[in-house]
Amino acid sequence: MTETANARSPTRLSAVTLDEGSIGHASPDIEHERATAIWDLVADNSFQPVGDPGTGPYALHISLMESRLVLDIKRESGDQVVQHHLSLTPFRKVVKDYFLVCESYYNAIRSASPSQIEAIDMGRRGLHNEGSTLLQERLEGKVELDFDTARRLFTLICALHWKG
Template identity: 75%
Template sequence: MDARDQRARLVDVELDESIGRSTPDVEHERAVAIFDLIEDNSFRPVGDDGLGPYRLRLSLVDSKLVFDVSRESGETVVAHILSLTPFRRIVKDYFLVCESYYEAIRSATPSQIEAIDMGRRGLHNEGSQTLLDRLAGKIEIDFDTARRLFTLVCVLHWRG
């Protein structure tokens, strides 16, 4: 990884109090999603050529997801607001398939579990692509980072 790649990344992700708190299980899943995102990501606000690394603060305002991006030093870079409407169906379907998957693990055949898991991964990829598309022209991320961010979006919706 070259020096520019080291700067085009997130080093911190914070959930604003507007996100709210949930059960210990949900809080654990949020912490894991944030850890995975910070561990491996590619993230650069469009027009901010290599001046990271960045911090991301996520908040909810009027049912919209706000991406507040700052430099590692705390200096504000940009804020982007995304409607959650395009994600509602995908997240709802994803949770339903996840429930089916966890039920299947207990009693289904391996081929049934695999089929449900393929559907789960397909929905996760669809949500990740939707996030990638919604951030296009605002924040440059790769597909793997979009997957990790979509996981976090899902966990934000999960109430436990």
């Protein structure tokens, strides 16, 4: 496997972890989805804490604390960079709608026509994009990240809410 330019960039995440106390135990399928989401995020991202001189790459630990999303950003060495606490309130509706559409999508896969599945999937992707844009807005002035990184990070925010 060849190393990409992103893998050498200091403005990226090199590790992402989810707080075990925040997510609790889940089914093997959900654990697999979480691991895949983390792998996708680490494999391709653009992530730079605002005001940091660019001495990454960074390690990100995601947790929930008192109805707040906590993004704990450190250097690979473990040195603290910054910790951001974001209210989950702005995310509640889009996450709830996203889960409802995802449930419809997984149910449709079993019995719906391809055109029905495609229509539901378009709605699912639209909600995912909405959540990603909201995340970028909430991180404005705190962390610079591109849209694809925001999408992958929104997936992990949803992962904190997945039930087994």
